[in-house]
Amino acid sequence: MTxxxxxxxxxxxxxxxxxxxxxxxxxxxxxxxxGRFAEATGDEVTVVFDGRPFxxxxxxxxxxxxxxxxxxxADDDIAGMVAEHDDxxxxxxxxxxxxxxxxxxxxxxxxxPAGGFRRRLDEL
Numbered sequence: 001m002t003x004x005x006x007x008x009x010x011x012x013x014x015x016x017x018x019x020x021x022x023x024x025x026x027x028x029x030x031x032x033x034x035g036r037f038a039e040a041t042g043d044e045v046t047v048v049f050d051g052r053p054f055x056x057x058x059x060x061x062x063x064x065x066x067x068x069x070x071x072x073x074a075d076d077d078i079a080g081m082v083a084e085h086d087d088x089x090x091x092x093x094x095x096x097x098x099x100x101x102x103x104x105x106x107x108x109x110x111x112x113p114a115g116g117f118r119r120r121l122d123e124l
Contacts, residue, residue, distance in 0.1 A: 001043055005078050006034060007095035007114065008049040014096065014114040024054065031058035033121045040124055046081075048074045072099070079103040 012019050012026045019026035027049055035058035038045040045061040050073050053065040066073030075097060082088050088108035095101060096114040105111055 003091050004045045005093045006047040008047045010095045010097050011114045011118055014118050028056050031056045031063050034061040036124055048077050050074045075100040082107045082109045
């Protein structure tokens, strides 16, 4: 089983498909796709979003919102999750954010680019 930590807004923003017109809808759509991905693969998936929390059902994937507001809040949470994990080498972080990539790889996690992962979701 692979453990995935997904930089939600980085994946949403990886494709200019008009997501900014309905940010909450784009977040829900990604979370639901991640739920289908988790179900199909048996992998553990957690997506972390910036912004004010609202209800998103993505079972069996887990949805989290950054613990604080402001710039890079979700990035900070993801980096913290990697740093605190017992086995950071078992984690795959989905992001194309250069700073977050540097932080999580320094802690031992693997990185999967957001665009490539989104194409993988398209295949489900």
